Amino acid sequence: MSAPHLRNPGDDALRQEWDTIVDNELRLDREAAARVVEALNADLSGLYILFNQLRKHYWTLEGREVRPVVEFLENAADRLSEATDEIAIRVHALGGVPVNGPMGIRQHAPITIEGADVYALRPSLEHDLEAYAILVAQLRDHVALAQEIGDETTVEILRGHLRTIETDAHDVEKFLADDTLVRTDD
Amino acid sequence: MAEPRTGRLVRELEGAAVRQQWGTITENAVRLDRDDAERMVEALNADHAGAFNLFYVLRKHYWTAEGAEHEDVADMLKEQYERARELNDDLAERITTLGGVPASTPPTLQEYAPVHLEAEHHFDLRASLEGDLEAYATLVASMREHVGLAKELGDEATVELLQDRLEALEDDASDIEDFLADDTLVEGSR
Numbered sequence: 001m002s003a004p005h006l007r008n009p010g011d012d013a014l015r016q017e018w019d020t021i022v023d024n025e026l027r028l029d030r031e032a033a034a035r036v037v038e039a040l041n042a043d044l045s046g047l048y049i050l051f052n053q054l055r056k057h058y059w060t061l062e063g064r065e066v067r068p069v070v071e072f073l074e075n076a077a078d079r080l081s082e083a084t085d086e087i088a089i090r091v092h093a094l095g096g097v098p099v100n101g102p103m104g105i106r107q108h109a110p111i112t113i114e115g116a117d118v119y120a121l122r123p124s125l126e127h128d129l130e131a132y133a134i135l136v137a138q139l140r141d142h143v144a145l146a147q148e149i150g151d152e153t154t155v156e157i158l159r160g161h162l163r164t165i166e167t168d169a170h171d172v173e174k175f176l177a178d179d180t181l182v183r184t185d186d
Numbered sequence: 187m188a189e190p191r192t193g194r195l196v197r198e199l200e201g202a203a204v205r206q207q208w209g210t211i212t213e214n215a216v217r218l219d220r221d222d223a224e225r226m227v228e229a230l231n232a233d234h235a236g237a238f239n240l241f242y243v244l245r246k247h248y249w250t251a252e253g254a255e256h257e258d259v260a261d262m263l264k265e266q267y268e269r270a271r272e273l274n275d276d277l278a279e280r281i282t283t284l285g286g287v288p289a290s291t292p293p294t295l296q297e298y299a300p301v302h303l304e305a306e307h308h309f310d311l312r313a314s315l316e317g318d319l320e321a322y323a324t325l326v327a328s329m330r331e332h333v334g335l336a337k338e339l340g341d342e343a344t345v346e347l348l349q350d351r352l353e354a355l356e357d358d359a360s361d362i363e364d365f366l367a368d369d370t371l372v373e374g375s376r
Contacts, residue, residue, distance in 0.1 A: 007320070008305040013313030018306040056290035059278035060206075074275075081271075088249040092308075100246040101306040102292055106195055115198040116208035116291045123202030 006101070016097055018104065024095035032149045037096030039142040040087050040154070044099040045108035046138060047087070050131045051080045053114050057128065060118045069121070069175055073128075076168045083161035090157055110138055125176055132169035136162065196291045206287055208294065214285035222339045227286030229332040230344070234277040235289050235299035236325045241270035243304050243321055247314040256311060259365055263318075266358045273351050280347055300328045315362050322359035326352060 016022060021034045028036070058073040088098035099108055111131050119127075139162045146154040206212060211224045218226070244267035252260040278288035289295045296303075301321045304314075329348050336344040 005302050006305045007302045007317055009309045009313035013309040014307055015310050016308040059288050089252050092250055097308050098249055101303050103306050109195055113196045113291055115196055116294045117204045118206040118287055119199050120203040120205050123199055127199055
């Protein structure tokens, strides 16, 4: 990834450096909080990548007689966005800095980013399904981790989104099983 | 735990048929000739990538403002990042209508974006909002220039889209300006 020019407001405005953890007001000890933050940042990185992948797919599928797929992807991206917001705010509450740029995304990435070319519909959706599967497995692991640490709020947040994301993964699977998509469209 | 990755993060989709390559133009249904469409797509990809980055910085600031209980600012930023995402979607759609491919990977987006992302630390709210304002100003200037180009090329639908969104962007920028003029933010929380 090329190193983009990043705007830096300078040390005077710096409140907390990336990849650090400060004390939280949630009575979770710093070490336990650090483990949860690490896990949640990996989720944020994966959510970011999949969110943009879904968007790429609905942008480039637009107008190709695949209205239901486009609509589904737009709504599924919305749901990933809601999960991202809630998890990022949780990271902040735990005393961490949520993944918010190329460096953090790379450091924590559980999946790779799809190239810039436009691919055929079916392999695009297969790629979405693959990303969903990895993300779901990871979220499940992180529910277990948060449980072990006794961070009930994080357990609750992840569980809620896990259910939504599993349902969406299943819907992608159903699109792929659909006859009209089995035939190639060009 | 998380080892920084060293390999390439962006990968081609192996074995998948490429329907259209990044950076190419196909015939479009809107009867713009191909050279003109190419110029317009090039310009719109800059606005698209700029809107993409604006969306991300606004959202980053929403996360931390929300946590810090600056409720009014958080509410404003949430609405604004949602509008930035819609703009981003609309520009991507216009690019595909013109026969182009919208930028979608970090390298292609950062190559085109006139609006810069922020360093990945957490900065105070005032500095964050100042950055947002600068991002709005940069995107507005870019889009305004492209209204001129779209007019020159006779691409009226793009003129309409850009002009319509410019108005909303200017309103959002002015709301941030109002917050920056507010005393409690001038005092700072450090």
